[in-house]
Amino acid sequence: MRKEVVACFPQWGNYSHAFKFLLERGFNVKYLTPPPITRQTLALGSKYSPDYVCAPFKYCLGCYIEALAQGANCLLQIFGACRLNYYGELAEQILRDLGYDFQFMNMAGIQWLSPKSIMENFKIVNPDVSLVKVAAALPTTLKMIEYIDIVEDYLRRNVGFEVNDGDFDRLYQQFSRDLDTVESRKQLKKIFKSYWQRFRQIPLNKPAKTFKVGMVGDYYTVQEPFSNYFMEKELAKMGMEVYRDMNLTNSIVHNKWRERHKVGKKYAKYNIGATATFTVAEALQFAKQGFDGIIQVKSFGCTPEIDAMPILQNVANDYNIPILHFSFDSQTSEAGVKTRLEAFYDMVAARHQGGKR
Amino acid sequence: MKVGIPRALLYYKYEKLWTTFFDECGIEYIISPETNKAIINDAANLAIDETCLPTKILLGHINWLKNQCDYIFIPRVEFVYRAQMCTKFMAQIDLVMNTFRGEHLKFLFYNLYKKGPKAEYKAFKKMGKYLGLKKSVYKYAYYTAKQAQVYYEMFRAQNQLQLLQQPTPQNKVLVVAHAYNIGDKFVGEPILRTLKNLGCRPIIAEYFDARECIQASKQLSRTLPWAYNQHLLGAIALYHEQVDGIVILTTFPCGPDSMVNEMIVRKIKDKPILTLTMDTQDGSAGLETRLESFVDILNFQKERPHA
The missing domain is CATH 1.20.1270 (Substrate Binding Domain Of Dnak; Chain:A; Domain 2)
Structure with missing residues (x-):
């Protein structure tokens, strides 16, 4: 008898409900909701991943290992425009070297124009799909x-x-x-x-006047609360309104890439890769709408976001809006993040009182 | 009119193509000097800390060029051989424009943004039109330049194969590094020099034929997205049995290399591998020590092959 398939996709925001629905109703296999990310997950992930790979890879790997321990036997990974394209294969290789037994559906390997290739890959998850x-x-x-x-x-x-x-x-x-x-x-x-x-x-x-903050950043770090140290919550606690445009709706369900590219054209003439075009356009929109601050979060070494940084600084200069850059790795301390956020809040408040805007 | 070409990043890949094109069009050009300490210092001041070393060096070279010429040539390449590129090649133009904003520099863009065989010609066509050249001039110049580039690469690959296949008592070391790392005076040169001084014969993976290598890379990794990494990986797949050891040279914090190096180490188990990571402040002493001990291992293996 065939073993029951238990599929798992790494923890990513609160979207596991949607993935669960797709896999249980569509693929007709069991879905394991990945265990919430903890320090342990990150420690596991960084132990087995290469040194200066971006932090999301470490989270994904840690999540896979925890899910495998909980009984998952079919792992999934998506594809993207940056290093995300290679996540699947490397993670699979590392896990195989660790001696785990599992199926792996790597969507980067699918040729989406060929139904045969799609079918072959979907059959990894469920042979009777x-x-x-x-x-x-x-x-x-x-x-x-x-x-x-x-x-x-x-x-x-x-x-x-x-x-x-x-x-x-x-x-x-x-x-x-x-x-x-x-x-x-x-x-x-x-x-x-x-x-x-x-x-x-x-x-x-x-209150009538609230401080509005816009969050921009790389695909995973900005969407997964643990990987940005629950920054949104922290900001909300200080009494700020947090806005964020980057989510699955705006990137996959209704892709607004063309629109965004047009918005940012004054600063970034061409597509600057992965989410960086989004970052620039969003920051520009936030600045135009008169926000009180912009926060950029990214994982350490994220190439497209680093390329966007000089552009963001120019935007900040032109629109006179403060901008705070966070670069997260596996060892950033929580207290340091909090201190910087508090200082940021104080600055925003002082600017408002000083009437400089 | 004088065009300045920064000696960084893609220059090391397409040197012959670009210089021949400008020669044939009769446009005067200067190429920035080999990377030196001053350029590195400028670069470190101009760039964001986290930027990878080759991109920093590019900014340094452009800083050197800005008072020497009318137009600064910046390439932007999205696809090579139908494969994706690292995003830093896609962002080059915007990065430079934003870093040097307010200095009123004039740029000459070379934008290769499509897949397919005609893409390169289209990029040159656009550039030729911008420069006010006749169609007959830029078209002829492009095809001549392309030929020069192809023959240059072929010649280089043959040379490299000869070096590899010649029997020699020296240790043959496959140096795996991107063109812009191995060609750079500051990054790649010290390593090649040290290897030669230690009595090794460096074989440069970058110089092997791109088409063969990319085909061969599929044996090791099926979904590797980046064209230049495919090239290097393929060279390892094809020739790792004929060399004594492999040296991987990376700059910090190179995105693609951070993952591909791990893959190489996990796939190639039968040859000693040394991974070197370069940064702006690297002294040469630590580098030499590591290379010396690596060569010692190679010598030791040769003496006692089955130990």
Whole structure:
């Protein structure tokens, strides 16, 4: 008898509900929700990965190892425009050298124009996969991603101003629990509608003038809260509204690449690779909308984001907006991040009082 | 009109192509000098700390060129042999424009942004039109330049093969490094010199035929995205049995190399491998010590092959 397939995709924001739906309803295999990232995950990942590879690879590898220990036997990895393209193969090689037994679906190896290649690769996950089923599950998955992003956007803006501490967190946990039970698109819509209403009803104590901060940065670091040391929460606690455009909705579901490229054209004439074009355009939009500050988070050595840094500095000079660069590796201390954020907040507040804007 | 070509990054790949093109078009050009300490210092001041060393060196060279010529030539390459490039090659133009903003420099762009065989010609066509050349002039110049480049590479590959296959008592060491690292006076030259002084014969992986190497790289890694890394990996796959040891030279913090080097070390188990990482402040003493001990290992293996 064939072994039961337990698939797993590395921890990435709160999107595991969507991946779970796609794999369970579409591919018809069991999905293991990856264990939440802890210090242990990062330590495991950095132990086995090369020295100066970017931090997301370390998180992914650590996550794989933990998932394999919990019984996963089929791992997935996506592809991208930067080093992400090579994550899959290297992670697979490292895990095989460690002696694990598993299946690996590396989407970087799929030729998306050839149905044969797609089928061959999908069969790694489930030999009896039905493309019809996968295609049927896809719209609901994308819709779920969209809903998650809508809720998270609202959360980021308002969580700092809640009257009763922990209202949003509690409701969000319920929301994620219910997302795991979704079976059809209709049900998904119903769940979203009811929760959306409840999110909107949470009492807020918002002053007339709030500080608005825009977050930009590389694909993983900006989206996965652990890898940026829960910066969004930290900023919200100080009473700031946090805005972020980079999420799965804006990059995969509705790709706004052309639009963004046009926006940033004054500063970056050409495509500068991976998410850097996004970063520049977003920062520019934040600056134009009169935000009080921009924070760039990236993993150490992320080439496209480093290339975007001089451009961001020019944007900051032209629009007179403070910008803070964070570069995360496996050893950045939490206290250091907090201190810098506090100093940033103080500066933003002082600028506002001084009436320099 | 005078065009300045920075002696950095892609110059080491396409030296013959560019210089022949400008020669044939009758355009005067100067090439910045070999990398020296002053250029490195300028570079370190201009660039963001985390930028990789070759990009820093590029900024240093452009800084040197800015008062010497009318136009500064900057290439931007997205695809080579239908394969993706590291994003630093895609960002070169914007990086330079933003770093030297406010100095009113004039740039000459060479933008290769498409896959396919005609892409290179289109890039030259655009450049030729910008320079106000006739079609007959730039078209002829391009094809002549392309021929020069192809023959130069062929000649280099044959030479390298000869060096590899000639029987010699010396240790043959395969030096795996990008063209812009191995050709650079500051980065690659000290290593080649030290290896020669230690009685080794350095074989440069970069100089082998690109097409063969890229095909061969599929044996070792199926989904490797970067063209230049495919080239190097393929050279290792083809020739690692004919050499005594492999030296991998990387600059800090090179994105593609950080992953590919790990792959090489994991795949090639039968030859000793030394990984060297260069930075702006590297002294040569540490480098020499490491190379000496590596050569000692090679000698030791030769004396007692089955130990």
